[in-house]
Amino acid sequence: MTRIALVVSDVDGTLVTRDKTLTDGAIRAARRLHEAGIGFTITSSRPAIGMSFLIEPLAITLPVGPFNGSSIVDPQLKPVELHLIPEAAARRSLDVLNEFGVDIWLFTNEKWLTRHPDAEYVPHEKRAIRADPTIVGDFTPYLTTACKIVGSSSDAALLQRCEAAMKQALGAEATAVRSQTYYLDVTPPGHNKGTFVEAMARRLGISTEAVATIGDMQNDLAMFRKSGLSIAMGNATDDVKKVATHVTASNEEEGFAGAIDMILKDNELR
Template structure:
């Protein structure tokens, strides 16, 4: 019988429902983990300020992961570890996205930077992370400490076609992955959700075989590979489901809470 001592969850599409909200069932499920002595944390493509709404309801105590695992921070806000994208790689990513007609967002640990206020998904992101973007001119100087470049488009096929182009253009200079069908993320090289799982398990001195992970997108696969048990959400694509130990219900059906119940059976 597997002994699960730590759960690491994705946020959007997993921990949150389609309206980007924590459900009562999800909150109760995390509290049950706490009561049974199972540690819990989350890692997301979101910036740290976009994860504040999780802290109090879930009573989070452990460090969390932002920017697809390239940043680790305390629930109180203190940064424990942060990796930024090399400046040259930022420029390459921006140039490629712009040439393809794809909107560009930039994130630092404290800012969300956009070039136009009427672009796709801005209002959705504003509601989701409860944060206001800074609108800057195209030629404005870029900050040096960029943690994430996001290509944003409602043309999913265009964004999918851009992903291998971006990987080829950047090579090992940055990590490239899709966090949603409409977001193409460029983050710091050498770190991802899998390295976050390794880091948090090491901090807690918990073997990786005793870690469970849960997610819905391809950017969650690195953490599936590191954990002893993995759950794909019912709303995940087949490529994600095929790599998970189990598949649960969708995030519209409290699949996260159902997976936590299964984990407690294994704990």
């Protein structure tokens, strides 16, 4: 059996609490990985700027994967790999989101764009990524530079139907998956958290069997399937837990630290 040499963690619902706090317990757990000589990095649906506050306290020196791993940036947030949604797919995704009546955001590598600054989840996203949106009247000028398009709604059932419609409308032209029950993400085709795991394994010269992943949502399944060990959070849905190797406590109960304990104990047995 292969010992774990790299841990890749999701952020929201996994590494941080519901109120987007990085706990002392999570920081200590990451430190234990470093002390054990195990690499550590993060991948998230967040834009790069929304991951920056985690780099220093977690002592991350490896590249991180924003936009569901479809881009890769170094710890200073400079692009290593930058992928964009094809313009036609971006336009089609806007049509689907408009049809379902959900609020729409567009992210470029540098900006978060919205047409409705007072929409339901804008304050939540501002608090989460620690950045303000740019208000625009029309997304059209930005369709050629879209890293991610998001549909947000508190109607989880509606967003689930929207996800199914989006997958059908886009096919292989872009990836559509929910990163939260209230967020539907559209990202570039062929790149996801699974390809980020593969890219990091190549960079470190290790097998993907030597990678452990931690997450809680459907967008984490791609990296679960590419890693030798996967741990679902206690707050994850049942379909995510079924794919994982292990299940830890929730993100409100230091589940990330619990996952690190599992990984370190697992290494002792290998």
